[in-house]
Amino acid sequence: MTAPLLKVEGLVKYFPIKGGILGRVVDKVHAVDGVSFELQAGETLGVVGESGCGKSTTGRCVLRLIEPTAGKVWFEGQDVTAMDRHALRGMARHMQIIFQDPYASLNPRMTVGAIIGEALTIHKLTKTPGEYRDRIVDLLETVGLRADHMQRYPHEFSGGQRQRVGIARALAVSPKLIVCDEAVSALDVSIQAQVINLLEDLQAKFNLTYIFIAHDLSVVEHISRRVAVMYLGRIVEIAPANALYTEPRHPYTEALLSAVPIPDPKVKRKRIMLQGDVPSPIRPPPGCHFHTRCPIAQKGLCDTQAPVLKRVGEGHEVACHLRA
Numbered sequence: 496m497t498a499p500l501l502k503v504e505g506l507v508k509y510f511p512i513k514g515g516i517l518g519r520v521v522d523k524v525h526a527v528d529g530v531s532f533e534l535q536a537g538e539t540l541g542v543v544g545e546s547g548c549g550k551s552t553t554g555r556c557v558l559r560l561i562e563p564t565a566g567k568v569w570f571e572g573q574d575v576t577a578m579d580r581h582a583l584r585g586m587a588r589h590m591q592i593i594f595q596d597p598y599a600s601l602n603p604r605m606t607v608g609a610i611i612g613e614a615l616t617i618h619k620l621t622k623t624p625g626e627y628r629d630r631i632v633d634l635l636e637t638v639g640l641r642a643d644h645m646q647r648y649p650h651e652f653s654g655g656q657r658q659r660v661g662i663a664r665a666l667a668v669s670p671k672l673i674v675c676d677e678a679v680s681a682l683d684v685s686i687q688a689q690v691i692n693l694l695e696d697l698q699a700k701f702n703l704t705y706i707f708i709a710h711d712l713s714v715v716e717h718i719s720r721r722v723a724v725m726y727l728g729r730i731v732e733i734a735p736a737n738a739l740y741t742e743p744r745h746p747y748t749e750a751l752l753s754a755v756p757i758p759d760p761k762v763k764r765k766r767i768m769l770q771g772d773v774p775s776p777i778r779p780p781p782g783c784h785f786h787t788r789c790p791i792a793q794k795g796l797c798d799t800q801a802p803v804l805k806r807v808g809e810g811h812e813v814a815c816h817l818r819a
């Protein structure tokens with residue numbers, strides 16, 4: 496196997512909670528709690544979990560849009576976590592992000608051409624005004640928009656078109672890795688499929704690598720080569736997509752999967768209803784974070800000892816005392 500494009504090791508992010516008149520740190524939110532994974536060039540890792548499981552924070556820590564509390568991130572063998580501001584700015588050419596809400600992430604006072612061209616100017620990627628314009632037109636057409644769209648403003652576009660603008664903006668610097676942070680979650684189902692198809696076409700054309708974050712297993716199924724399931728800041732299962740969808744091993748993955756509709760009406764899947772809500776990430780349950788909702792939790796074991804990821808198959812790892 497070749498060296499990974501991205502390697503994440505023991506990533507931790509705690510957000511301090513301040514209180515009192517002196518504004519002292521009184522507690523912390525355990526957003527990401529020891530996440531590790533590797534990513535080969537040209538592959539897509541789907542990252543799935545309920546709100547507050549730490550998937551978006553993980554993606555942002557990888558890009559250092561948020562400073563990790565601990566852990567290491569290597570991109571092409573370079574330690575991203577040790578980089579100074581100058582080196583990080585250079586690294587931004589290789590690692591980009593597409594946000595969930597394209598409207599909120601696009602400056603409403605800038606034309607689409609200016610939004611896409613901003614990164615070209617920052618990174619000095621074009622030499623003449625003509626080259627600058629041609630590159631913007633090329634990017635618009637690459638994502639299925641037209642040259643005349645460059646004069647328009649974000650509010651003149653539909654949600655799907657705005658997300659295409661967000662993709663064109665990310666592509667402007669010819670990145671190698673793109674974090675798609677709930678990039679299709681705000682779109683209608685038919686538009687979701689179009690945007691996912693576009694992302695797949697772009698991946699084949701430019702050998703892009705994606706971290707594709709979503710809260711729904713059905714959304715990541717089509718695009719992901721591997722899938723990581725997160726719960727309260729930890730990866731509880733990571734596997735090749737086919738293995739995860741046909742032979743899930745973690746009780747939480749089983750529950751998420753049971754909620755995914757099957758297109759064939761003759762095939763019935765038993766719905767697993769989890770009890771209660773996701774516990775607060777300020778004080779996650781001891782031992783296995785999932786034990787308060789797990790249908791097979793064992794007292795004295797699951798509530799005292801945190802399971803670690805163990806290999807159960809080719810590229811398939813599970814963090815569960817009873818299933819590993």
Ligand code: SF4
Nearest residue numbers: 783786789797815816
């Ligand atoms: Fe359930 Fe225990 Fe496995 Fe956690 S370790 S998923 S509580 S059986």
